[in-house]
Amino acid sequence: MDFKGFSNKTLPFLRAIRSNNNKEWFEAHRTEYDNYILTPSRSFVEEFGEHLMALEPTINFSPKINKSLFRIYRDTRRMGANKEPLKHRIGIIFWQGNGSRMQTSSFYMHFSPDELFVSVGVRWFEKPMLDAYREYIKDSRKRETLNRLLHSLMDKGYSVIEKGYKRYPSGINKEMMYSHLFLYKGMATYKIIEPNLIENGEKLIETLYKIYEDMLPLQQIVYEISLRVKEEGK
Secondary structure, three states: OOOOOOOOOHHHHHHHHHHOOOHHHHHHOHHHHHHHHHHHHHHHHHHHHHHHOOOOOOEEOOOOEOOOEOOOEOOOOOOOOOOOOEOOOEEEEEEEOOOOOOOOOEEEEEEOOOOEEEEEEEOOOOHHHHHHHHHHOOOHHHHHHHHHHHHHHHHOOOEEOOOOOOOOOOOOOOOOOOHHHHHOOOEEEEEEEOHHHHHOHHHHHHHHHHHHHHHHHHHHHHHHHHHHHHHHHO
16 A cells, blocks of 8 residues: 555644744645645545445545645635635635536545545535425435435434425425425535544554445435536536
């Protein structure tokens, strides 16, 4: 295995970013970023991507920024965005399909000094995905299957994102079975782990693979929903 884990200096470096969140400090410490974050992240993507293909052969991954890796600089131009220029948590994504990596189902993780966050699905639907999701769960059998799956995941110790809406969509009877599913703004499950796991490459890959194997049925449902977006746009 080429990926041996992240350095024991990785999390302290992220703490230093949090304490020195400015571009001047970062540019003076870019070599540390390359050594402790970027290079091992690329190695991890290549190594773990090969493992994930055993679960989902069509998964996409690439050890490049704006592919499986995210920029260290935050987009501060958006209204309401965090105005600190640097991120102190490192995100990595393996996505399925040809659409936006954030709007087709994905295997996602991020690590920070506080946590290792592991999830599948889409945490925030944009309107095309939201419309496709709501159309999908109009089928009572699909609603029942999804509800049963979410409870199964929770029984295994995983969490489901919180509902994002308080009001039901127009035309939806809240008395119908499992109507609460219409209140979600996204559909994802997640688990939070101690971040020091990233320092043990073999154990990290073994742990992530088991989690993603458990979460795979939800990954597949959300991917099916994403395909409906494309079909409707044709």
